[in-house]
Amino acid sequence: MRRAIVRLIAVREARDQLRDRRTMFLILGLPVLMYPLFVGVGIVFVSMLKGKQLVVGVVGAEHLPQPGRPGPHPFPPLFAGDRFVDAYATPDLPDDPEAAAGRLTVTRLDPAPDAALNELLSSREVDVVVVVEPGLAERLERGERPVVRVMGREGEENSKLAVRRVMGVLRKWAAGVKTARFARAGLPADFDTPVDLRDPQSDKPVDKKLADELRDVLVKVIPLLLTMWVLTGAIYPAIDMTAGEKERGTMETLLISPAERTEIVAGKFLAVSALAFGTAVWNVMLMVLAVGVAQVLFPYPLLSMAGLAGCVVAALPVALLLAAGCITLGVFARSTKEGNYYMVPMFFLVLPLAYWSMAPGIELDAQMSWVPVTNALLVQQRLLSVRPDPFPWQHVPAVVVSMSACIGLALWAAVVQFRREAVLFREAEQGRAKFSLFGRRAAKGEG
Known part of the structure; x- marks a missing residue:
């Protein structure tokens, strides 16, 4: 293989793509538009979640402990007028952000059978119903265990959100009732906690937890986004360099040149790889800018910037593999439209492997280091994370071998297709059926 020929083809293909405004928009312009859009949608989502009005219907509120009860250690009231007591309604920092979402509006309901209450829920007059057992305050005074029921709509998101929100309020109120009961018995508030368990998260400030x-x-989202952008940066140039050249009639000119088929594949492969990898670099630069803006709000490191640079390097084998696969599929197509159809298998293959890396508990180990694409994303995740344990360098050779084998196999398949005249000149076939990835096509005139 002559490197000068390969370099000449690669430079020529890359130059043609850089002159294509559509390709440049997909590689450079679209990420610039998408990241602010993602941030804007996130801000709108959070603001809508916080501003959502959740209507809570309460049956039997008069049976709850009332404020102003004389005597020592009274049971705490749940309501202050027509709203929950602020100490209970103000959510702590939860593991589930949706558990702190929404503003609760309380409405008093008359006692009614469950069927009537379910009818109120179904008609969306209320989002959740709290049913207080009759005589609850008196039963608490007697040391009994009364019941408070919560009812919601099945399979409806607003009602589920309201149920989680109200259950958080009721748990905090129940903790206050328990503290009062212990105080009446002359016991400390932590009497039911015989062992003091120290959670490593409990001593962290709120900013650190966030x-x-x-x-x-x-750490999980950035490698997935990089892979998707790399795939985007590889698909369209690969289609244009294969099916696009067939459509424009320039493939024949390239094939009658002194360049060998292997050199042609290598040149196109390098050009597509450079564009795909350039897409990754450009997106990382935008991510650095976004993380830098977010870092102003937090005094603690969000990501390792050195790891982010290493993440770019780890994206190179992914770019090489996707470039080789796209060229192999693109050469089957007779037009750019058909080439777009042929790229669908790339998504079916890459997306499950990318999502696999985001599964809980999945890390780079002796088994996962052999799974292509997934292993590269796990390397990126490990580079991005801020962790005290050492990087698992012992698994990197398996990642390199696995990805190299897949890249070599894809390139071999591309070279084989470029040597098949029936694939390269399918439009010239007359009088017999033509081969397609989706089956055999009848020739024109066959009926």
């Missing part, structure tokens, strides 16, 4: 949660999300 930064940790955001970092865990970014």
